[in-house]
Amino acid sequence: MVEASAPAKIIFFGEHFVVYGEPAIVLAIDKRVYTRATLGRENQIYINSHELQASGFFTGNRFQTEKGGKEAERKLQPVGTVIRKILAKSKEKVGVNVEIKSSIPVAVGLGSSAAVAASVATAVGKLLKVALSSKDIFQLAYEAELFVHGTPSGIDPAISTYGGALLYRKDKGYEPLQVEADIPLVIGNTRMQRSTGKLVAQVRERRDRYPKIMEPVIRAGGEITQKAVEALRRGDIATLGELMNINQALLSAIGVSNETLERLIHAARNAGALGAKLTGGGGGGCMIALASRDKLRKIADAIEKADGVAFTARKTDEGVKIEQQT
Ligand code: PMV
Numbered sequence: 001m002v003e004a005s006a007p008a009k010i011i012f013f014g015e016h017f018v019v020y021g022e023p024a025i026v027l028a029i030d031k032r033v034y035t036r037a038t039l040g041r042e043n044q045i046y047i048n049s050h051e052l053q054a055s056g057f058f059t060g061n062r063f064q065t066e067k068g069g070k071e072a073e074r075k076l077q078p079v080g081t082v083i084r085k086i087l088a089k090s091k092e093k094v095g096v097n098v099e100i101k102s103s104i105p106v107a108v109g110l111g112s113s114a115a116v117a118a119s120v121a122t123a124v125g126k127l128l129k130v131a132l133s134s135k136d137i138f139q140l141a142y143e144a145e146l147f148v149h150g151t152p153s154g155i156d157p158a159i160s161t162y163g164g165a166l167l168y169r170k171d172k173g174y175e176p177l178q179v180e181a182d183i184p185l186v187i188g189n190t191r192m193q194r195s196t197g198k199l200v201a202q203v204r205e206r207r208d209r210y211p212k213i214m215e216p217v218i219r220a221g222g223e224i225t226q227k228a229v230e231a232l233r234r235g236d237i238a239t240l241g242e243l244m245n246i247n248q249a250l251l252s253a254i255g256v257s258n259e260t261l262e263r264l265i266h267a268a269r270n271a272g273a274l275g276a277k278l279t280g281g282g283g284g285g286c287m288i289a290l291a292s293r294d295k296l297r298k299i300a301d302a303i304e305k306a307d308g309v310a311f312t313a314r315k316t317d318e319g320v321k322i323e324q325q326t
Pocket of ligand 1: 011014015016017018019108109110111152153196200279280281282285
């Protein structure tokens, strides 16, 4: 048996503006997906995902559902593909069983699907004694994301694989960022499902209608990220909070905030957050608040009172890793 885990992520600064070439900062957070892999019957892959409420068997090209009805095959396909690719590299004539458990809410922009893929690749690679570098794990998780998102930027599989903080640019890819400070966060989930693709399209439409207004907003978004990189290096969380509030105003200007997000953001600020903003695509999903550690509980309570689901999180430097092996 091998158990591996991988972290969730938040976009700290720069979502949407990143689509137009500006930099974005992404942080791995201490909420993880855990995958347990064991050897199974030859040619058979068994996957059980508790959070997706789906399980079943892939045998060759056939899929047999155990739990989750008609949707199960589509939900489990990305993981099935990762395992199949590793099995193809292995010399052993075996099958694989995986159990996936997670403390990351799904489909709210926290990168759960990439964390699942990275943890599965690591657990199964170790189990089958197939040597996989971090780059290989990233690549496998990226290919799994192609199933889920169509045109993923690669930021989610990168942060799940490497952990820590990354600066991402469309043309230059990602680079690790040095971060001195502890980054205490509260995450507020609106529980509103949304489509990142639709929101990206709406922003493009607004930019095309008002190019002279929107272009400077987008460039200002990029400037905020640059300033945030400097503040992260210094461990200056007061400045980071202020920059988050400015960033939120720009996200509102491009049309991706909504009443529920604003309610949670204002509740967090009123309860003492240094800064608060939506994270990811917007239009629902999650918001984040930055605060000194002693204020986290109060902020989480205020978000819950405003009808969000709140939990505390902090940056983690631990990317994908082996938890145990027997
Ligand atoms: O899908 P999410 O919530 O992790 O965030 C998407 C981030 C965007 O900048 C809106 C889109 C993108 O591809 O970068």
